[in-house]
Amino acid sequence: MRRRFVLVALAVGALVTLAWAVPLAAVAYHSTRTQVLFQAERDADALAQYAQTTTDPAELRKALAAVPAERQSRLGLTLPNGTTIGGGRHASEEDFLRARVNHGAITVSTPKGTSYLTAADGVVIEGYVPSATLTHEMRTAWGLPALLGLVLLVIACFVASWMARGAVRASEELAFAARRLGAGDTHVRVVPGGPPEIATAGAAFNEMAERLRILLANERELLADLSHRLRTPLTALRLNAEALPPGLERDRVLDAARQTEHELSSIIEEAREPLHDVEPARCDIAAVAADRTKYWAVLAADQHRAWRGKGLTGQVPVAVGRADAASALDTVLGNVFQHTPPGTAYQVSVLAGEDRVRLVVDDAGPGIGTPDEAMLRGVSGGESTGLGLDIARRVAESTGGALTVGPSPLGGTRITLAFRR
Template sequence: MLKTLRQRLWPRRLASQMVALVLLVLVLAFAISLGLLAGAHKESIGNLNQGQISRQYLSIVRLMESSDPSYYPTILRAARSATTQVSLDRSSALPAQPPTPRDAHLIERLVEHLGPEYAGRIRASHALRIKLPERELRRLREHRGERMTEHQRRALLERRLSEHPDKRPKLEFFSLSVQLADGQWLNLDSQLPEPPPLVPRQTLIFLLISAAALMVALVWMVRRLTRPLQALTRSADQLGRGQPVAPLAERGPEDLRSPIRAFNQMNERLQRYVSDRTRMLAALSHDLRTPITSMRLRVEMMPPGPDQQALLATLEEMQQMSEATLAFLREGSDQEASRELDLDAMLESLCDDLQQLGKPVHYHSAEPLVLLARPSGLKRALRNLVENAVQYGEQAEVRYQRHDDAVWVEIQDQGPGLSESDQERVFEPFLRLEGSRNRHTGGVGLGLSIARNLVRAHGGDIELHNTHPGLKVRVILPLGS
């Protein structure tokens, strides 16, 4: 099922496949890069923010240690902000517990700046907490006053919010607690700023514009490569149908010019071969008719008798075989132009002609269908098949139906059918399963050979199927573009 879905979604044309593949690779590379850089980006921005807050906190600690206690409230009010709360309490807002490696590294840096006497007097913590609404904090400050520290107010509000969880996002908070020289603890609780997006809008717009420009250049390049291939495909199809093909222009890279050049050379050789054979057939036709006519005149001047009749019959057989052979070869050299043909009208006309000759032929009309073909050649091929069905199968029923990109013309008879071994042999030239070369019982055995040559010249083929009773002849013709 996955394979079927992939075949349906994956484009069929080379240009579309290359564009889709490059676009997919770009998206995957961008997604993998974002995944690899997102963590490092967040950590780097967090460290920068933490360093800035730590430096501000060091300044507050030094200022508090060097100032008179009467200035403490003023210093604390000046240090507070919308995202940072600073308080001076009798106890630390952070519990005494082993710090994490990240917190231990921060404590070491603070001790280095403040001095060794602060060793054991600094506590740090990082935590993800729900963003607390300022209105609730103000209400707690008004109702509880100085009886509750800022840290206690926040802890109480967090417990209340955890009892009734909502969709508020969790943010990273950074807390520090330093015991001053007078024994009081300076507690800081700060919300770390959210890191900016890894890919800003301007960068994203730039990437989209770059990807669009790359796609445009890729589409132009791929079309430049595929246009000669499409022309080569059309010309090869026309050549396979026996239509005249003009030389193709050698365009594009050398990798494309080489096959186009080879095709032009092949087309020139084929055209020259067909032209030479046509001239040879014209000369052969004249050279064969002249001696046979001369011999017939000499035999007719002989005294009447059995010998004269036998010679005349032999000459008649030679005449039939030579004419049939020339007709067979001439069909392969036919340069009739292809044009649009109404298959329904042609089959109806063909069957009507045979019915007027008294042959049991029945045609089942269908919806009109137009295909590109050589009318005379295709009509002769179908006529040979229908007449063969009438002669060996008592009657013929003709119908056609469309199958994907082809049309099936089916001719059904009521004869004994053919064995599997004979279904291919009947198309061999001069082979007649009936065994006679009497013109009135089937000619010289070239009808099916001519029919298949004509059908294959249209890019199609002929299949035989036993239906018990009868034989079904299926002519498969491509509809073309």
């Protein structure tokens, strides 16, 4: 913004400078040229008056010597017999003859300057002004206006920069606050200042930030309340499971209830924590996939589902937290169990690339007729909420990756979660 202020001031200053500098330069050119030529004419006329009293070469040389040294070389006297005294001849022979015959003064242009010719008793006096002398005098005359114009432009730029300081500072503070708000600091505010437009924008930013803080706080509190309400049916489920006869079925239900209770507690704690910046989390996606497939294997055995894992060994780090990665994979596997009939096989694969890691879940179910609709938040072809794949997609995109849905080599659906390494 400051640069634009300076550029505008520079443009306006340049136009104003041109408006007075060009006419002033023209006047200076005409005045300087007239002054230089007038000096040459005056010197030549003075010698012509002296030549009317004597044509003796010695006396004429003395008269020429009385002229200041810097102008002597530009004066020349041509006697009737053709003898030249002084700076030589620059005008043509025709011009000399015309001046001698007419006994008058003429001004003529020469290849390298301007000559003023006047005659007295057959003696022709030439006052010569070289073009180089005129050019030098012009540069001297134009130097002051040019310097003055340059000084005015510098002053205009300095004043514009100083005047823009308030607007620039207010804009920078507003931009800094916007970046902090985008990073999660909902308590950031600005002091409205600068030009009225920027001050209005600052006040609007403060209102928006306060409204956003309230909305986020209400949303997180609502999430915590909803999660807390789920504890009651989970507690009843756990108590009912504890009443079952000892055995594998009882242990499986209890483990599932305890894990769900633990996840709900984590959600409540996270929702009630104030928003703050955190360092990007990382995890071993192969280890997460191995752990979650082991968890789902119990239910797969109950439903007689064949499954296999591929690439679930070794360390494959990705730029996502372990909890988020596990939640995304649980969501996709939960869809397999919910939307395919019992006995449907599935496969979980971890495919590592140079900058991306793909977590692929294939099933042999009936497939998804409209993959694009399955990606829409809140849209479901079954009785679910339609939020599962959207949650998994946001986890993948938070790392710079993506979620894609397509046909599977097993005959059903392939869901691919791509994570940045």
